[in-house]
Amino acid sequence: MAALLEVQNITTQYRLKDGFLNPCDQVSFTVEKGEGMGLVGESACGKSSMALSLMKLLPDNGRIINGQVLLDGRDISRFSEEEMKKVRWKEMALIFQGAMNALNPVRTVGDQIVEAIRIHEKIPEQQAWKRAKMLLESVEIDGKRVRQYPHEFSGGMRQRVMIAMGIACNPKIVIGDEPTTGLDVMVKSQILQLLERLRREKEMGMILITHDLSVVVEICEKVAVMYAGKIMEYGPTDIVFEHPAHPYTRALINAFPNIYGDRQLTASIPGSPPNLLNPPAGCRFHPRCSCARPVCSQEKPELLPVGGGHYSACPLVVR
Numbered sequence: 066m067a068a069l070l071e072v073q074n075i076t077t078q079y080r081l082k083d084g085f086l087n088p089c090d091q092v093s094f095t096v097e098k099g100e101g102m103g104l105v106g107e108s109a110c111g112k113s114s115m116a117l118s119l120m121k122l123l124p125d126n127g128r129i130i131n132g133q134v135l136l137d138g139r140d141i142s143r144f145s146e147e148e149m150k151k152v153r154w155k156e157m158a159l160i161f162q163g164a165m166n167a168l169n170p171v172r173t174v175g176d177q178i179v180e181a182i183r184i185h186e187k188i189p190e191q192q193a194w195k196r197a198k199m200l201l202e203s204v205e206i207d208g209k210r211v212r213q214y215p216h217e218f219s220g221g222m223r224q225r226v227m228i229a230m231g232i233a234c235n236p237k238i239v240i241g242d243e244p245t246t247g248l249d250v251m252v253k254s255q256i257l258q259l260l261e262r263l264r265r266e267k268e269m270g271m272i273l274i275t276h277d278l279s280v281v282v283e284i285c286e287k288v289a290v291m292y293a294g295k296i297m298e299y300g301p302t303d304i305v306f307e308h309p310a311h312p313y314t315r316a317l318i319n320a321f322p323n324i325y326g327d328r329q330l331t332a333s334i335p336g337s338p339p340n341l342l343n344p345p346a347g348c349r350f351h352p353r354c355s356c357a358r359p360v361c362s363q364e365k366p367e368l369l370p371v372g373g374g375h376y377s378a379c380p381l382v383v384r
């Protein structure tokens with residue numbers, strides 16, 4: 066059976082004054098119904114651009130130049146804006162970083178949820194209000210608060226309202242782009258548990274973009290590790306994190322304080338990610354890689370299977 070979402074060789078490009086930059090370069094992965102995939106990697110490696118490419122919400126200077134995004138077998142990367150309007154929120158929703166600040170301060174949260182529902186579904190207003198209340202309750206907010214204004218809610222509650230809006234039309238897949246950034250540790254954990262519960266109850270696919278590897282370990286079955294626009298390693302979360310096959314994944318794990326809650330010392334990755342206007346030849350990680358050989362600066366490694374649904378873009382690694 067075909068996957069719910071099949072991303073095949075997606076390359077996205079931004080046009081800049083001094084050239085072109087590909088934030089996602091031949092990226093491929095799949096997400097099954099009800100499956101959670103973490104998308105991790107250092108800042109500016111292309112994670113948000115991937116999310117925007119999937120939703121076809123790239124800024125004016127960005128576009129998909131190659132590849133396919135198959136949602137239930139349909140290539141939505143070729144969809145017109147009109148067609149995409151029917152896909153967004155109804156089939157695929159994006160909850161972005163700081164989404165809570167996108168709520169309109171002069172309208173009640175109920176008005177805003179009802180509007181989101183009625184843009185996509187032709188249902189009577191009364192029914193939409195009933196659904197808005199239920200949605201608030203599903204994100205653990207008292208339905209009676211539906212007539213309140215955003216300033217009457219805490220930051221964590223506003224983010225939950227945004228999650229309620231994200232799932233208002235029962236999407237098949239939700240993309241969370243750092244959905245808990247800026248929230249305190251307790252609220253962050255509540256929101257992640259909430260997303261996890263909704264995913265299981267509604268059998269939604271989920272792509273969780275995060276810098277926090279421990280969150281991926283906790284709630285995602287699968288992980289894709291991205292570096293400088295490319296997927297370096299991909300596979301079941303426990304296998305990738307316990308037996309990383311790519312030096313970048315190893316370095317990322319070592320740089321993270323407590324992926325399984327017991328690691329204390331961290332070793333930062335020397336150097337910094339490349340300028341994507343002019344990425345290094347060969348493997349993009351080779352200038353920072355402790356395992357690099359001469360071939361790494363000459364040949365572009367492919368993402369190849371290493372067994373058990375696990376893929377790595379490094380041919381040299383000894384496990």
Ligand SMILES: Nc1ncnc2c1ncn2[C@@H]1O[C@H](COP(=O)(O)OP(=O)(O)OP(=O)(O)O)[C@@H](O)[C@H]1O
Nearest residue numbers: 079088107108109110111112113114115124126341
């Ligand atoms: N509108 C734009 N025009 C040109 N370049 C852009 C644009 N948006 C992002 N970029 C560049 O694309 C690259 C990838 O950025 P992106 O925001 O997708 O990375 P990210 O992994 O999501 O980063 P972070 O974790 O910091 O959010 C970066 O080099 C960034 O500077």
